[in-house]
Amino acid sequence: MKQPCITSIRSHYPHLSNKEKMIADYILKNPQNIIHSSINQVADDLGVADSTVFRFCKRIGFKGYQAMKIALASEVVEPIKNIHEQISRDDDTKMITEKVFRSSVQALEDTLTVLDFEEVEKAVQMILSSSHIHLFGSGGSSVIAQDAYHKLIRTGLRVSVTMDAHMQLMSASQLREEDCAIFISHSGSTKDVLDMFTIAKDRGAKTIAITGFSKSPLSEKADVQLCTLSRETEFRTEAMSSRIAQLIIIDALYVNVMMALGEEGQKAISQMRDALAIKRI
Secondary structure, three states: OOOOHHHHHHHHHHHOOHHHHHHHHHHHHOHHHHOOOOHHHHHHHHOOOHHHHHHHHHHOOOOOHHHHHHHHHHHHOOOOOOOOOOOOOOOOHHHHHHHHHHHHHHHHHHHHHHOOHHHHHHHHHHHHHOOEEEEEEOOHHHHHHHHHHHHHHHHOOOEEEOOOHHHHHHHHHOOOOOEEEEEEOOOOOOHHHHHHHHHHHHOOOEEEEEEOOOOOHHHHHOOEEEEOOOOOOOOOOHHHHHHHHHHHHHHHHHHHHHHHHOHHHHHHHHHHHHHHHHHOO
């Protein structure tokens, strides 16, 4: 269950210092502005140090500013204006289809609002500096991991993925300190994924989590966390909407990695295109 931000601020308010109350008042009065602002911008607006804002976030129960911002965004981001994503049993095919499309678009917009670009940059550098990239996911997330493999194999970097849970555990057991393990899990609390993650950490591998919950066991322990933001409806679960956002995060990582690789990346793509040419008539 996601931790509420506004409720946390109000419940802690009586026990906050004067500076912390100033930050609390600013957030409560300007929630929409906060979800589009960096910690530096908030600190500058209030005339306090970044560390003061960071300590405030910790004080009200969050891991840091980004975790607080994600929780806040899930409470205050406005619903779709034209066609709300809630689907009625009376909706016709056209209406249902439009709502599904708009729900996915909203998940992308919401995720872009809360995505920490410093974490994206860390993930890109971690991928580039690793000798082997391993992808892990369970259930529906294993399909996302497969898609990530399909993208990253084009870079020329060493990448591997397997769909079987036992094989994934075996793969995790062979990780090394110079390797990078990317874990995909909407909840961040799936037992199979956490088991793989624990083994990967024990092996000393660098870890990236792509998840929908900033306070989950997976995201809190990963070296880098990339969070999605989506909403659950009667016929469409949060995990369904977040799947689209996860795919786009992977696309963003892939394009950033390719840009960093430059000619080396282009050469890898050319080699792959040449190899695939025999499949065309």
